[in-house]
Structures are given as C-alpha cells and as structure tokens.
Amino acid sequence: MKLVIGIVRPEKANDVLEALYRAEVRGVSISRVQGHGGELDRVETYRGTTVKMGLSEKARFEVAVSDDFVQPTVEALCDGARTGEVGDGKIFVVPLEQAVRIRTGESDKAAVTPVVKK
C-alpha cells in the first residue's frame, strides 16, 4: 500500500482526473497549495509596486492505492500533468501503514484502490 502524492499545475488538474479515471483509480483527494519549484519567477506590477511572485499555485493530489496500482497511478499523473515546461510538478510515493474505510470499518487493501464491488 502506498500513498501517491502528485503536485501539478492547477490548469492540468482536470486532465489528471481524467487520466486517473481512465486508469480505473478510484478515490482521490485534491487540495490547492502554493509552492516553489525551479520555474522562473513571474513579475507582476500594481501601480508603483513591482513584485516577483516566488510561489506558484499548484494542485496536490493524494491517492492511496494497493501496490499493483502504484505504477498506473504514477503514469496517469505524469500523462495528465505534463506540458514539457518547467513547473510541471513532482510525484512522491510514500509507504502507507494503515488505511480504514470509515463507513464499513474495512482496513488496508480492502479500503483502497482497486475498489472491489460487493
């Protein structure tokens, strides 16, 4: 069981969702975050004030999956989020100790993708 964390461009979030859906990955959380990677800073001007925007808006995906689904999930995140320009984001895969589905009390593999129909 792994937690796949993908930090992507917000304008690519819909494409990532589509790719995840096609890879049959179910169950995903998204949050808006701000971050700084290697991208060029953007300069904005408000009257006399000129600023360099050091942080960019990003969308953070968190997907908990069983081991078989790690690779498809990573591929879906890459496919959906890639533009080829600096600033496309990062994917982190971290080990997951336990997962519990609150509604049923099921735990671990039964609680994460793949969702088994009963």
Next chain:
Amino acid sequence: MSALGAVLPIAQVDSGDTAWMLAATALVLLMTPALGLFYAGLVRSKNTLNTFMMSIAAIAIAGVSWALIGYSLAFDGEGALIGGLGHIGLSGVGFEPRGEGTIPHLVFMAFQGTFCIITVALISGAVVERMRFGAFMVFAALWSVLVYAVLAHWAFGGGWLAEQGTLDFAGGVPVEMASGFSALAAALVVGARKDYGRQALLPHNAVYVLVGAGLLWFGWFGFNGGSGLSTGDSSVLAFVNTLLTPACALLTWFVLDLIRGKRVTAIGAATAIIVGCVLITPAGGFISPAWAMVLGFVGALPCYVAIVWRPRTRVDETLDVLAAHGIAGFTGILFLGLVAQASWNGVADGLFYGDAGQLWSQVVAVVVTPAYAFIVTFILLKLVGAIMPLRASEHDEAVGMDVTQHGEEAYATGEGAILLMPETDGEKKLVADPG
C-alpha cells in the same frame, strides 16, 4: 420665438433638454464598466481582469476613434451609405445644436459616442478567455469605424435605412443586432477556447453578474430615455418602457427556468434583465407601455431558446452576445413594426394599427443589418489575423489571461510575493547595505 432667439441661434438650446442629455450621456458611459463587471463574473477567475479590461479598452479605443473619424462618418451629411468627412476631429461640432435639435452639438456627439463604446465592448463577450488583448484593441479600432459608424449612419444619421422608413429608437440596428451578429462572426474566426466542450467552464462570481446587470439596467435609462434627445414625450415613454419590459422579461425567464430545471436561477435573472433592456431598445419611444410589457413577456422566449441551444453547438460564442443582443434586438425591431402606435409616438403606426408598410421597413433592417455586421466583422478579423495572432498561446490560455496579458491577478493574496525595489541608485544602496 423671441427676437433674441431669431438673432442668436444658440438660443435654440433648451436648458432642460441639455441637462437631461448630459446626465444621460454619463449614464450610458457607466454601462461599459458595468458590462465589464457583468462579463468578468461570467468567466473563470483567472480571466477576470482581462475580461473587464476589454470593456475598459473599448472606452479608450472607441472614444478616440469616434472623435477622430467615427462621428463624422456616422453623422455628417445625408449620404445614403456613409456620412461625410466634415466633422473629422470634431471640426464644426460646437455649442450650437445639430439640425433641429435642442441640445448643443457637442452633447449630441458625446451621447452617440458612448453608444459606439458600449457596442465595441459588447462584442468582447464572444472572444473572452482566449483572444490576445492587443489584437482585440486593433480589431476594436477598425470595427468602431467600419461597422458601427456605418450602421449608425444608416439608422440614425440620415442613411438609407432610416430613409426607407426603418424605425429604431435607441439602437436595435447599430448596437444590438450589430454587436450580436458580429459576435457570432468573431467567435467563428477566433475559434473556441481550448477546453470548450471538454470541461465545465463556469461563471466564477454570480454576484458580479447580478451587480453588473443592475448597473447596466440603471445606465439603460439614459440609453433609451436619452434617445429622444430631449425631455419630450418619446423620452418619457422610452424611460418608462425601460422599467416595464425587463421586469416582464424577468418573469418570463423565471417561469422558463422553473419549467426547465425546477429552480429560478440568479445568472438567468441577470441575463433576463439584459434581454429585456435590449428588447425595448429599438421600440422604447414608439410603443405603448402595455405593448412594452407584452414585448417583455413574449420577446424573452426566442432569446431563452437561443441561450439553451447555443452551448450544444461547437460555436464558443462565449457569453451569448448573439442571443442576448442579436436575437433580442432582432425581435424588438420586428415587434415595433407590429405594434407601433402613432397615437403614442406621433410618428408611425405598425401593422396592427393599419400600416403594413412599417413592418416591411423593419423586415429590411433585420435582414440587412445582421448580414452587413457578420460579413464585415468576419473579413475584418481574418485580415487582422493575417498580420498578428488573434489568440493567446495554449500555455497562456491555460495559465490565465490576467497573468499572461496584464501581469496582474484579480485575487492576489501577496503570499510569496517578493518586493522589487525601484531601480534608482539611492534605493539600491539602501537594499544592498541594510546595516
């Protein structure tokens, strides 16, 4: 008339009329930022400022082109197709009234100028969220002269359309139909947004939309109420009808929303206000208040149908300028050919009151105006597109037009923003040597 009046033509100016027309001009100008707000609410948050700025740019571009040449082409002389060059750069436009008017020529010119401005701004609704700001400004300058000034001459300036009897009180021809059908052409030439038909592209602030619609309605009292160019009966009639028709259009919209989705929607209501105001624009000073109410109830129907149908097509005429202005203006122009009453307007009867010829004159206008506006806009944008890109790159469109076109954000938080000091020697020293 007094002996003094006969000696000094300037005495023909009526102070009451002038006072109202000065206020009406300011009211119409307010409609353009109001439209910017209305449009800004209807787009995604990353395009708020760019959308708003297209309306602001219309004030700059059309305001100047109008004074330089547009006004002359629209209102100088009685040529059938186009006016003369006598008023270029506002030469000969002074304090004395134009023709038989009762307001200074300057006020007349400014009032008509605000119409040109809002019409240019209206078209931006078709191309928001992807058209380059620079290309839009070039297009706006050319369109304000080649389409607006020409159609204004036909309808208001003594051109052939008015000569053959078309009645248009406040701009069903040069403002509403022209912007609506030009918007369709613009949407076709510029092309759909890259995510159109793939993703839900939703309005980001319905409150802006409602406030914008409210301010537009407020300004429309000057637009219609000022189009009598006086404080006379026709202005009073148009003013009152501008209250009645949108109210009726709102009720129709509520009912249609209920039938279609079981709920009355806020953005639908804002749309209905615009549709109602447009419907009464050509007819305001010509039809009775009772017929104005009927126009609101009935005229909203084709506009509603067009707004529901358009997103099912591939045409990304983004903010439905065609439905809200083109179709509504079309309907208003025709409707007045049916129900105009000489007993109310002192000018002409429509079909229902015995003059079928009036309806025919209106039919000519609704055939020729859309054709002219669509064709000229189509060619114009193709030409502009041949010398500069009309669209932002896919990347810029994805990041958002606010940041890429203007280097600003509508909702900047300041988080992560690093202050750059002004580039003067003294200031640099301060930063470099903080101790």
